[in-house]
Amino acid sequence: MLLINIVTYSRLQTKQLSSKRILIAFIAIIYSFSLTAQERTFEEDLNYVLNKKFTSADSLAKYVMKYRRDTLKMQTLLKESNQKKYFEGASFANNVLGIYFRDKSKYEKAIDYHKTSLNIAKNIGNDELTTSALNMLGVVYRRMDQVRMALDRHQMALSIAENSDVKSEHITKSITISYNSIGNIYLTLKQYESAEEYFRKALSLEEFIHSKLGLAINYHNIGYTYEAREVFDQALTYYKKSLAYNNEIDSDLGxxxxxxxxxxxxxxxxxxxxxxxxxxxxxxxxxxxxxxxxxxxxxxxxxxxxxxxxxxxxxxxxxxxxxxxxxxxxxxxxxxxxxxxxxxxxxxxxxxxxxxxxxxxxxxxxxxxxxxxxxxxxxxxxxxxxxxxxxxxxxxxxxxxEIVNIQLEQRNKIFMFIFMFSLLTIAFLVILFRQKKLAGEKRFLSLEQKLLRLQMNPHFIFNSLLSIKLYMLNNDKKSAVAYLDQFSKLIRTILSTSMEKEISLADELKTMQLYVNIENIRLCNEIDYKVSIDESLDLDSIKIPSLTLQPFIENALWHGLSAKDGYKSLNLTVRKDSNDYVEISILDNGIGRERTMKIETEKKKNNTKSIGIALTRERLANFSKNFANMHSLNIIDLYNNNNPSGTQVILKIPVR
Missing domain, CATH: 1.25.40.10 (Tetratricopeptide repeat domain)
Structure with a gap:
């Protein structure tokens, strides 16, 4: 009958209307009728929900969440649910009202609604509504910067959701909210790696349930972990991914x-x-x-x-x-x-x-x-x-x-326990805070003392004195005096520079020249030691931790070159790498680290890492904290036709 009326109406309007246009008009009218049929009033949705008494949070949300910004409608749902003893509806309405007042920063009121929702949900044993109320309560506490309270609620929600027999999309969503919120708490505590770990867990679940809002939230939060760690390019990448999803869902807040x-x-x-x-x-x-x-x-x-x-x-x-x-x-x-x-x-x-x-x-x-x-x-x-x-x-x-008497006694004990525990904890925190201030300085002094003990190695001193003794026994007084002069200058330099936190690169190179001279005498002057310096550098203005280069030169001499036959060279090069770095290269044509380790194994020596180099790495890390850029240290094994041909140490020192 509807089709006949439409066609008649069309003919009255114009006789030239094609059958194709008639069909389009028919479809449009049918579509408008269907839309009208689909529109439901709040009263219809309310009555439908109250009659069905849904126990699933997702089913409730389908009919009710579109009214979440209208507190009068939510209060009506709450009132009607209470009257009809529809506890799921009452819990859901309380939770939605809590979210509304949270977004208005009325936190105490929000907490009351969420707690009421939680109590109802627990009493009826509904895991979906329980986890939702716990998570929303945790979000309020987090907004109020009560991170401990928030963490407890989110962890409880996560535990209930993960162990629930209900395997619904709402439970999965509760897990993602818990992950996300715990990640945000780690952000507050400045534990950025842990925060990122939880955000990525949440992101994986949001991708599984195809939640664009969830993806937007977690991409943003991952971006913040990178921003906090000053990885700005990565932060912008994740922020822009989040913005793209917020544009898709048209979220002004996002x-x-x-x-x-x-x-x-x-x-x-x-x-x-x-x-x-x-x-x-x-x-x-x-x-x-x-x-x-x-x-x-x-x-x-x-x-x-x-x-x-x-x-x-x-x-x-x-x-x-x-x-x-x-x-x-x-x-x-x-x-x-x-x-x-x-x-x-x-x-x-x-x-x-x-x-x-x-x-x-x-x-x-x-x-x-x-x-x-x-x-x-x-x-x-x-x-x-x-x-x-x-x-x-x-x-x-x-x-x-005997309820009353024992209860009073127990309260007194607990009060005293709280009082004493609080006093002890406060005292502990005060002591811990004071000790933390001294930790950095003590660590630095410890590193310097360890390095000085290594550089004043008893074997080095003994062997040097033995060389002087041999010169004297051989009646070579001139060589003995020259060697002794070099040795005394080196010892004096080591002792004086060890008292300084840092020295100029010029002084460091002079000290290394003395050290190589003495060791070269012990090696029968077989080492061809060359120093090449970029003339554009002002070595007196460039700072470096004292005796930084000594462990690397010592390794080159005694592990790389001493066991080599033929020509032995040691080249030290200083050049300007950029405006931010000076590069120091120590290159030897020795037997290489691999063969050195084999020789030491054959001699049944302990195959341990160089303590001197490990300490030097720590000192360089501490030194670099005062600069915008960090140092870098690379040790490269050199090969010629797959045969070891030496070792190169490349050290980049920040200069600003």
Missing amino acids: RVICNNSIAQVYLKQGSFQKALELIRTTLTTSVEIGDPYYIAMANISTGWANQELGYYSRALHHLNKGLKIAKENKLQSFEAEAYKHLSNLYAAQNNYKEALGYNRLYQEKEEQFLNESNQRYMFDLLTKYDVEKKKAQIELLEKEN
């Missing part, structure tokens, strides 16, 4: 998070104008979203970018605004970040009094955050212990009719 992170990388790379232009878009959108967490984040980033560009009044405005929002909503990490950038802002304006004041606030907030986290964690552990003990004691007391 775009705010990604663009803010990309802008922060630009700031760290020095692209300040590029960063500011990107941050401006996030500031506008974050205000439209209305979540104070992201508004504070966007304002602080905007202030940072303006400060780097020299727009100090704008920077001050946005940093103060971000700080105010962070304080009002108890966002401790953002509060600390605002203090840090305010300190930098005032320092840039030469207002060092204000800069120092904000720096102190930053340090205090960081310290307070860490201390509060530790105290909360200790309190949580003790509270759990207290609850478990009380349950066991109450059962025993009910049987013996």
Whole structure:
């Protein structure tokens, strides 16, 4: 009947309408009817859910989650579910309301809703709703920087989900949320490798269930682990992958998070104008979203970018605004970040009094955050212990009719235990903090002492004195005096330079010349030692840890060249590798490391690694911490027609 009416109507309009156009019109009308039929009102969805009483969280979400931003509708679902004793619906509604208030930074209210949801879910034994409530509760605690509380909830959710008999997509999603959240907690604790490990676990599951939102979240978080480790190119790659998924699902919040992170990388790379232009878009959108967490984040980033560009009044405005929002909503990490950038802002304006004041606030907030986290964690552990003990004691007391007296006694014991344990823990943390300050200096002194003992090797001193004695017995006084003069200069140089943390490269090369001269005399002057230096280098201005080259030259002389027949050469070359490095090459034409090890094995010597070189590596690592670039050390075995033809050591020292 519908087809006849459509055709009649078409003929009245125009006789020239083709059959093809009639068919298109028919399909369009049928499609519009089908859409109208599919549209459902909230009342219809509510009644359907209440009648079906779904126990699956996924089934509930299908009909209810589209109303998640309407608190009146969620309250209606909660009220109706309570009246009809539909506990799954009540738990689900409480959890959704908790998420809503979390996104408005009303954390205490959110916690109440999530706890109510959790209690209901536990009572009915629903693993899907239990893990969901635990994870969402953990997210709230994480937003409040209560990392220990958050970690406990996410770990409980993960344990329940992994051991659940229910194998649904919702359970899989709960596992990914737990992985992701635990990864974020590791980020807070600055354990970036562990964080990346959990994010990649979550990413793998998100790929399995084809969740674009989950992929967007985890790509972003992996990017942050690279940003924190200053691998900026990798960080940008992952941030842009996340942004692409957020664009696919049209998530304004996702775009705010990604663009803010990309802008922060630009700031760290020095692209300040590029960063500011990107941050401006996030500031506008974050205000439209209305979540104070992201508004504070966007304002602080905007202030940072303006400060780097020299727009100090704008920077001050946005940093103060971000700080105010962070304080009002108890966002401790953002509060600390605002203090840090305010300190930098005032320092840039030469207002060092204000800069120092904000720096102190930053340090205090960081310290307070860490201390509060530790105290909360200790309190949580003790509270759990207290609850478990009380349950066991109450059962025993009910049987013996002595509940009140024993309960009071137990409370006193637990109170004293908490008090004493807290005092001991605080004392331990204070001592640990003080000892950590001295650890670096002690380690450096230990390395220097070990190296000095190696370089003042008793065998070297004994053999040198024996050589002098032989010259004297052979009545070769001139050689004895010359050798003794060289030996005394070397010992004096070693003792004086060992007191210095670093010396000039010029002094280091002079010391090595003395060392080679003495060892060459012992080797019957068979070594052809040559030094080649790039004339463009100012050796007096280039610093190096004292006696760094000695272990490598010693190995070349006594392991590479001493056992070689024929011509023996040792070449030391110093050249400018780049503006950032000076390259030092030590090249010998000896027998090579492989043959040396065979000879030592035949002599039944211990096949151990060079202690001197190991210590030198540690000293170089410690030395490089003061520079923008790290050192590099390569030991290369040389071959000629597959036969060992020597060894080359290439050491690159940072110069700025």
